[in-house]
Amino acid sequence: MSEGGRTMTQVDTAETGQGSPAARNGFRPGPWKRGPVIAAMALLLGLFMLLHSKIPNGTGGLGSLAETFLPWFGVFVPVLLAGALWRRSASAVVALLLPVTVWLNLYGGLLGDKSHPGGDLTVVSHNVGADNPDPAGTARDLAAAGADVLALEEITPQARGTYERELAKAYPYHAVRGTVGLWSRLPLSGTRPVDIEQDVGPLGDAKPVEARMADYRALRTTVATDQGPLAVYVAHLGSVRVNPRTGFWTDSRDRNARALGTALAAERNERVVLLGDLNGTMDDRALDGITSQLHSVQDVSGDGFGFTWPAKFPMVRIDHVLVRGVQPESSWLLPATGSDHRPVAAGISW
Template identity: 45%
Template sequence: MPIALAALLLTALLAFPGVLPDTPGHLGSLVETALPWFGLGIPLLLAWAAVRRSLKGVVFALVPAVTWAVLFGPGLVSFAGPGPGRTDLQVLTLNVGGDRTDPPDVARDVLATGADVVALEKVPNQALKTYERELHGAYPHHATGDTLGLWSRYPLREVEKLDLGGAWPHAIRAVARTPVGDTAVYAVRLPSVRVTFDKGFAVARRDASAARLRERIARDPTRRLVLLGDLNGTLRDRGLAPLTNGLRPADGRAGHGLGFTWPAAFPVVRLDHVLVRGFTPTGTDVLPDLGSDHRPVLAGLRADR
């Protein structure tokens, strides 16, 4: 029956998006990016079954519904704030671009989070001095590079800009002397992606930069490492697989909801992430709209022993 076939195809798409080819136009990456929204097909299947007065159709429609619930349901029932046990380090990432951003207001909101280490991306040149002035009291140590900035309660050393193959550095790295030992911290903004009629999902530059960043992280001698930033993609996107190989995402506990961060006014996708090595996430919260076009992500981390 048509409803059964449609339900099984939707289930297969939700459970195994990786089988889709990435050509033409990086179709696979695009589907993986929008994967939670394919759940909107479920009420359509149920409505179709109701119109047909088909009980079997309803049963078949429940198959992708259960699959969607298993994949994305935990995000709807997880809670914000720290999990059980101690939290050794709190980190924050925020892309501060966008026409609505007011640097003094954003800086005050950042201070209110109580984060120990803050990564700001897409910092306008004319706003950099404002952020330095407003954040200095709580974060006496900072490092900046082009449109990226790291602010820390703890001393920073070994600061370097990373060439990821773009026209300008897409990451900076520093080592923070935290209470749990030296921690390499990366502030990252990977190249933007676009959807166009002629090129499809244009992610080639982003994917190449992600692969180069992974090579640098693989060589990083520091045992504990935190990557903070706007990766311009979801962690389900195969183009970001190099970064998730060997790093642990702190995205699982994303507060109430699916943890979307962009666009801030009505977020539909998660572009901003915290990835770690040598830490266990104790809680992750996507904070309210602070005036940027992205929402900030605050994560608590516990050092592995």
């Protein structure tokens, strides 16, 4: 028989829900069997963050690239959680515990404010930018911050006179070597360049003396404080590039980091501060020779991640204050200037 153009068999099937094998058998995947793909992705994300140091760096610098943006892999957790809730997958939710635990272990300490009031000395470091359209305004902004010691990186010959003139009133002592400089309210002594290029030219040949002096990217000086001498290093490590053919190119940066690590190892002063643009994060294995000797003030006394680059939408912290033999009390960012980097500041005590 038919009813409205359909056979009774079709009517029975539609009304009883027996059109699918799952419905006929009364079977529907349970919450522990739903979302296997999401669960697998969550486990892979957790293992990736947990084992990031095992990622090979020999081909295209993949290890350093991953470590540069490692904190941002945490944004995948809420995305996967939304998918797990949509699928009502208990297994995926449980699998997400791995990346959440790993991420919190790596970066949970940066989420709170660990700063303390006070401090014997305030230091500021800023890559002022070779293309800065307003070096005079940048200098005035930095002077207004009231730091005792101010380090500048990427000083061009054209802008050097502007910085010296604008900062002279606030800082009676200063030293510039190549493209880096230090301005101080306290006396300086024993200033010397640190040749982190290791006298090597672009083709591996030895650089002429004049070229080395113009291209110095690091200096070391002694600041005379009431508590005794403080060794201060200012450094600007080589740039990194992401290239489709070569991958994450870090040769210059890595060479500079090794040379700077060697210089720090030879430093006899127990109290050391390193200020500068290291073109790398504290997670990047290429900086191990530096971070094994000094620790970041941001990890100890910061408030948040303190990303410094690019200034308009900071995504990574490549500008740092690292110390040894002194106590970090606070760490913060200053307002953006005409540079593409944000200035970093820290208060330290003895």
